[in-house]
Amino acid sequence: MPSANNDPLQHFKRIGVVGAGNMGSMMTFAFSELGLDVSVWDVSKKNVDQVIEWADNAKDVKGKVQGFYNIDEFTKSLEGQGERKVFMFSITHGHPADSVLSMIKHDLKPGDIILDGGNENYRRTERRQRECEEIGVSWIGMGVSGGYQSARHGPSLSPGGDKKAIELVMPFLELYSAKDRKTGLPCVTRVGPGGSGHFVKMVHNGIEGGMLSTTAEAWSILHNGLGLNYDEIGDIFSKWDKDGELRNNFLIQIAADICHIKRTPQGDYKGEGASKNNGWVLDDVLDKVVQDDDNTEGTPLWSLMDTAARHVSAPTLAAAHYLRVASGNREERLRVAKKLHMPSPKPIEGIKDRAAFIDNLRRAVYCSFMASFCQGLELIARASEDEGWDIDLGKCLQIWRGGCIIQSEAIADLLQPALTANIRLTNMKFVDEVARELHKHFDCLKEIVVEGTLSDQYIPAMSATLEYLKYEGGTMLPTKFMEAQMDYFGAHAYNKPDIPGEDPGQVKKDPVRIAVIGGTGLRELPGFTQVASLSISTPWGNPSSPISILHHKCSNTGKLVAVAFLSRHGLHHQIAPHEVPARANVAALRSIGVRTIIAFSAVGSLQEQIKPRDFVIPDQVIDRTKGIRPFTFFEKGVVAHVPFGDPFDERVAKVVRACGHSLEGDGVTLHDRGTIICMEGPQFSTRAESNMYRSWGGSVINMSVLPEAKLAREAEIAYQMICMSTDYDCWHESGEDVTVEMVMGNMKANSQNARRFVTAVLDTLAHEEHSDLVQAKHVEGSVKFGVSTPQEHWSPEARERLNWLFPGYFN
Numbered sequence: 001m002p003s004a005n006n007d008p009l010q011h012f013k014r015i016g017v018v019g020a021g022n023m024g025s026m027m028t029f030a031f032s033e034l035g036l037d038v039s040v041w042d043v044s045k046k047n048v049d050q051v052i053e054w055a056d057n058a059k060d061v062k063g064k065v066q067g068f069y070n071i072d073e074f075t076k077s078l079e080g081q082g083e084r085k086v087f088m089f090s091i092t093h094g095h096p097a098d099s100v101l102s103m104i105k106h107d108l109k110p111g112d113i114i115l116d117g118g119n120e121n122y123r124r125t126e127r128r129q130r131e132c133e134e135i136g137v138s139w140i141g142m143g144v145s146g147g148y149q150s151a152r153h154g155p156s157l158s159p160g161g162d163k164k165a166i167e168l169v170m171p172f173l174e175l176y177s178a179k180d181r182k183t184g185l186p187c188v189t190r191v192g193p194g195g196s197g198h199f200v201k202m203v204h205n206g207i208e209g210g211m212l213s214t215t216a217e218a219w220s221i222l223h224n225g226l227g228l229n230y231d232e233i234g235d236i237f238s239k240w241d242k243d244g245e246l247r248n249n250f251l252i253q254i255a256a257d258i259c260h261i262k263r264t265p266q267g268d269y270k271g272e273g274a275s276k277n278n279g280w281v282l283d284d285v286l287d288k289v290v291q292d293d294d295n296t297e298g299t300p301l302w303s304l305m306d307t308a309a310r311h312v313s314a315p316t317l318a319a320a321h322y323l324r325v326a327s328g329n330r331e332e333r334l335r336v337a338k339k340l341h342m343p344s345p346k347p348i349e350g351i352k353d354r355a356a357f358i359d360n361l362r363r364a365v366y367c368s369f370m371a372s373f374c375q376g377l378e379l380i381a382r383a384s385e386d387e388g389w390d391i392d393l394g395k396c397l398q399i400w401r402g403g404c405i406i407q408s409e410a411i412a413d414l415l416q417p418a419l420t421a422n423i424r425l426t427n428m429k430f431v432d433e434v435a436r437e438l439h440k441h442f443d444c445l446k447e448i449v450v451e452g453t454l455s456d457q458y459i460p461a462m463s464a465t466l467e468y469l470k471y472e473g474g475t476m477l478p479t480k481f482m483e484a485q486m487d488y489f490g491a492h493a494y495n496k497p498d499i500p501g502e503d504p505g506q507v508k509k510d511p512v513r514i515a516v517i518g519g520t521g522l523r524e525l526p527g528f529t530q531v532a533s534l535s536i537s538t539p540w541g542n543p544s545s546p547i548s549i550l551h552h553k554c555s556n557t558g559k560l561v562a563v564a565f566l567s568r569h570g571l572h573h574q575i576a577p578h579e580v581p582a583r584a585n586v587a588a589l590r591s592i593g594v595r596t597i598i599a600f601s602a603v604g605s606l607q608e609q610i611k612p613r614d615f616v617i618p619d620q621v622i623d624r625t626k627g628i629r630p631f632t633f634f635e636k637g638v639v640a641h642v643p644f645g646d647p648f649d650e651r652v653a654k655v656v657r658a659c660g661h662s663l664e665g666d667g668v669t670l671h672d673r674g675t676i677i678c679m680e681g682p683q684f685s686t687r688a689e690s691n692m693y694r695s696w697g698g699s700v701i702n703m704s705v706l707p708e709a710k711l712a713r714e715a716e717i718a719y720q721m722i723c724m725s726t727d728y729d730c731w732h733e734s735g736e737d738v739t740v741e742m743v744m745g746n747m748k749a750n751s752q753n754a755r756r757f758v759t760a761v762l763d764t765l766a767h768e769e770h771s772d773l774v775q776a777k778h779v780e781g782s783v784k785f786g787v788s789t790p791q792e793h794w795s796p797e798a799r800e801r802l803n804w805l806f807p808g809y810f811n
Contacts, residue, residue, distance in 0.1 A: 009035055009175075011168050012082030016040075016074060017090060018100055020047035020067075023117070023144065024090035025054070026152035031088075032061035034175055037081070039066050041074035043096075071100070075107040084111040086169065090144075090151075093120045093298055101128060110136025113165050117144040119299050122195030122202060129161060129194065138165030141194075143201020145404035146178065154178040156404030157188035158204070158396075160197025160389075166190045178403025181248070187402045192389035199383055200396060203376045206303030206317045208251075208405045210372030213320030213461035215251050218365050219259075221448070221457050224345035226354065230280045234259030236358060245366040245441075248409035258282060289324040300324070303379065310382045313472065314375035316368060319464035343456040357451075364448040366410075367441035368465040373411055374428040374438075375468075377419070381426040394420030421546050421571055422533050429472060430533045438469055445469075511593015512549060513774045514765055515564040516758060517585065519601045519704050528552040528563065536591060539801045540583035540630070545571050547588060554763045561766040564594055568704060577681040577703035583630055586711040587805055595776035596652060597712055598761055599721040600754070603676065603700035604684070604729035606693055614669045615757060616700050616723040617657050618676040621647045622693075623706050626680045631707035633714050633805055637795020640714070640786045647709045649718035651773055652765075656720055659760040667753045674699030676723065678706040690731035701729055715805065716783055718776040722761075724754055784810075 013036065017028050020042035028051055032038050042048050048067040055065035068074035078085040085108070089097055097116060114132065116125060116139060125141035132139040143158035144151065157177045159166050170190070177188040191197045222233045237256035240246040261281045267274025273281040300321045307314040326333060351357050377393055384391035397416035400406055418431040428434050449466045452459040471477055483494045497503050528550035535546045545567040552561045566585055569575045589597065603616065610616060625631075634640035660670035677693045679685060681703035685693070693701060700723050712719035728734065765774050772778070783806075791810060794802075802810060 007171075009172060012084060012086045012172075013037060014039060014078055014081035014086075016078045016085065016087045018042075018087060019090035019118075020044070020051045021090065022148040023151045024088075025051045026148045027088060027090055027117070027144075028065055029055070029058070029061055030152055030154070030176060032064040034172075037064050037066070039068060039074055039077040041068045041071055045069055071103050072107070075104045084113060084168075085109070086112070087114045089114060089116045089118055091118050093118055094124070097124070097128070101131070105135070108132075108135060108137050112137045113169060114139045115142050115159070115169065116140065116198070117142050119143075119201065119205065120198050121298065121302055122199040125160075125195040125198045133162075138162045140166060140169070141196075141198035143197055143204060145201060145204055145400075145406075147405065150178060150403045154187075154403050156204075156399050156402065156407070158191045158197045158200045158399050159188070160191040160195060160200070161193065163190065163193070180398070180401040182401075182409075185398065185401075187399050187404070189392075189395045189399060191396070191399075192384070192391050194387065194389065196384070196387070196389040196391055199389075200380060200391070200399075202299045202302050202306075203380050204400065204404065204406060205299035206307075206314070206321075206379070207372045207376035209300045209303075209320040209324070210316040210375070210461055211251050211369050211406060213323055214316075214365055214368040214372070214465075215255050217452075217457070217459045217462055218361055219255065220345065221348075221361060221452060221459070222358070225348040225452070225455055225457055226351075226358075227347055230259040230282055240362050240365075244362070245410045245437075246362060246369075246408070248407070249369075250405055250407045286330070287327055288330045289327045303376070306383065307375070307379050310379060310386060312375065312379045312382050313468065314379065315464040315468045316371045316461050317375050319460040320372075323458070323460045345457045346455050348451050348455045348457075351451075360444040361448055363441045363444040364462055367438060367445045367469075368462050369408060370411060370434070370437055370441075371465040371468055372461075373406075373408075373415065374434065377415070377428055378426060381424075385424075385426065392420075393425065418533075418535070418546075421535075425530075425533065430530065432533070432535045442466075442469055512562045512564045513593060513595050514561075514762060515547075515566060515589045515594040515597045516762070517566050517568050517597055517599040517708070519568040519599070528565075534588075534592065536588040538584045538587040538591070539804050540587055540633075541581050543585045543588045544568055544575055544581055547592065552759070552762065554766045555759075556763055557767065559766055561762055563762055564589060564592060568599075568708075578625075578629055580629075580704070580708075582708050582711055583633060586708065586715050586717065587633070590715045590717060590805060594717065596649075596718045596765065596774045597720075598652075598656070598758065599705070599708060599719065600758065601702045601704045601721055601723055602726045603702040603723040604727050605700055605725045606677070606690065606698045606729055606731065607674075607700075608732075610671055610674070610699060610725050611669070612725050612727055613753075614671060614725045615660055615753075616671040616674045616676075616725065617653055617660065618699065618705075618721060618723060619646070619648055619650070619653065619673045620675040621705055621709060622675060622677050622696060622698060624677055624679045624693075625706055628680070629707055631710055633711065633802065634787070635798070637789070637798035638802065639788045640783065641788060642710075642714050642783060642786045644710060644713055647705075647713070648720050649776075649779075651778060652718045652720040655764055655770065655773070656722060656761050659764050660722075660757060663753070663757060663760060668757060671699070674723075676705055676721070677701040679703055685729055687730050690729045693729075694731055700725060713779075714783060716776060716779050716781075718773070718779060722754075722757065 015031055015036050015038055017024050017038055017040045020040050028038050028040050040048060040051055048069060052067040055061050066077065091097060097118065097120065120141060122141065129139045138161060140159050140161040144155050146155040154177055157173055159173065173188045174186040177186045179186055191200050219233060222228045222236060234256045237252050237259060241249055241252045241256060246252050263273050263275040263277060263279055263281055265274060265276055304318050304321055380391055380396065381393060394416050397412050397419060401412050414433055418433055419425065445462060445466050449459060449463045486492060487494050495503060530548050531551050532549040533546045536543060543566060548565045550563045550565055552563065554561050568580055657672050660668060664670060675698050677698040679701060705721055709719050
């Protein structure tokens with residue numbers, strides 16, 4: 001829905017469209033139907049005449065479209081039509097845009113906006129942005145996806161450039177763009193600064209290439225391998241599109257349509273498919289991709305160039321593009337065919353269950369589609385990091401939910417939540433759901449590639465995907481030998497196994513023993529490398545956030561430290577203290593092997609000597625929560641009473657205190673002990689409450705330590721909290737109320753010390769001497785003695801839950 005105001009066209013009443021080809025002409029009609037007057041210019045008089053003729057014959061837009069042969073008159077027609085002149089360029093990449101800009105530049109004024117909707121190279125876009133910025137004009141590089149049909153009815157849009165300029169046109173773009181069929185949300189958002197918009201569209205087209213090739217390969221297998229006619233194949237594609245992993249997939253939809261289109265006497269609006277003979281239009285199409293032969297489309301090539309430059313493995317996209325290149329070189333191909341004598345595709349023999357084979361083909365197509373998305377999104381993520389664009393990959397998926405060529409509902413449903421929750425992810429296979437899907441369909445993909453190879457089918461994209469998954473998930477590649485060869489002739493040296501700094505180690509199934517629960521004041525651990533992101537479902541629901549598995553090289557020993565990190569209040573601090581799913585958090589961490597938790601929390605000070613920015617290692621807790629938070633794993637059919645006299649683990653606390661004292665004098669002030677008051681929140685205390693807590697001997701106050709500490713004790717996890725004072729609570733004689741601004745200010749100022757403190761603790765716990773400690777051997781088995789209910793009287797639900805939390809423990 002338009003977001004900025006009630007009138008999305010308030011800033012301009014007329015728009016100038018440069019280019020009246022397939023895309024430009026359709027945009028012209030769409031803009032006029034939305035209420036804009038449209039001026040249109042094209043270097044081709046024929047194109048302008050065609051648009052005007054169509055407009056004159058359309059009742060809804062008659063009189064709203066004006067064509068121009070002279071570009072100066074075209075530009076002047078936009079004067080006085082609003083606060084600024086707005087242009088939409090829809091022309092071929094490269095020199096044409098530079099040429100038009102030079103012709104209109106003398107008529108441009110500060111505040112004018114140029115939307116470049118062509119498939120342009122993002123570096124050229126950035127050059128034009130700098131050129132226009134000098135005269136106060138905004139050049140917005142905007143991907144427009146979906147072909148001429150979407151240009152007419154609503155495309156997917158990815159604008160990038162000046163934030164204020166995009167905000168001015170965003171209500172119009174939201175009105176024009178495609179809408180998500182599920183939510184009604186517009187498929188447009190500001191991607192980022194500079195050339196980011198055109199970069200995302202470039203990658204979209206790279207992904208599109210992988211999907212196009214995969215679909216064509218599937219069609220060929222069905223036709224050449226199984227001997228199905230076009231109508232039969234079209235019916236299969238239609239079935240795939242209705243449900244399952246390929247549901248509501250644009251390329252599968254049009255694949256079905258293409259297979260069903262028959263020749264007619266009149267053909268389409270261009271006369272293609274016109275014939276008095278019966279049969280399919282598809283039989284009239286040559287096996288030659290014209291775009292790659294005449295160089296009118298550069299985005300797939302640019303995508304591949306960028307994957308190589310940014311070290312992103314994208315073999316599905318590459319294999320698809322090289323198939324297109326070979327197809328474009330048809331003349332050479334025909335000559336080579338006479339020399340190579342390659343076998344043509346032949347029927348696939350020995351298929352016992354044809355329906356099962358076709359379903360495996362469907363799953364192989366989905367797997368190749370998913371790999372194409374992974375490769376493209378990883379390229380965007382890497383470029384965003386390199387260029388400082390800060391692109392939200394989740395929003396890219398929103399842009400691609402409608403109006404574009406790669407729209408795929410099932411893939412978007414899977415990826416968008418994961419990418420929204422992992423905004424800095426650079427490898428899509430780190431996401432559990434993605435890895436599971438690729439693994440789940442791998443065998444089907446392998447079967448199709450094997451059968452296709454044996455029957456000489458053309459399967460470059462699918463076979464490249466198979467190899468991609470194998471080597472992306474491989475732990476010992478044949479590059480071992482390649483590296484030896486390169487050293488033999490190049491003497492460049494090589495990394496060795498099990499050498500710190502050279503070998504990060506094979507992927508291990510070993511449990512992660514240490515976790516950090518970050519709260520207000522600690523939402524990430526800079527300097528740690530994310531190697532996995534785990535989305536774990538527990539019998540108590542989902543945790544507050546995905547669990548990040550981080551690697552960090554210990555500063556003292558050089559040993560690689562593996563740490564689990566969980567955000568208590570969610571990745572965007574959207575979970576209130578009383579809403580924190582503490583049971584799911586603790587259970588999920590225990591399920592991956594965690595036995596020691598270092599929890600972090602911002603606190604208010606109840607004592608004069610604990611100043612803002614000081615750290616406190618509490619040893620006692622007073623519970624002032626109101627019983628609305630689920631606080632035990634033992635319920636609904638089983639009772640346990642677990643000792644909680646000392647709510648924190650004293651052995652871990654000793655390590656933490658020693659690390660804190662080692663940093664004193666370098667920005668850290670540490671208080672060894674203290675009593676923490678845990679209040680319900682989310683409101684802060686009254687002054688009466690604050691003074692009461694002081695009279696009880698309270699040292700600091702927060703809203704998070706309970707039931708977290710109680711649940712950790714029940715789960716046999718050694719637990720210690722590090723508290724950072726961010727303010728004096730409202731008892732203080734300063735008389736100031738505690739405010740979020742005050743808390744956040746002190747927290748930000750002390751964030752570096754907080755991270756240094758936590759890192760020092762993790763480094764120390766990684767020492768071999770603390771191996772038993774981090775495994776919590778000293779509390780192992782303690783819960784058994786607290787269970788009051790005989791096992792034979794446990795409820796089935798309680799038994800199932802506790803067996804999940806303690807596998808094999810109660811046998």
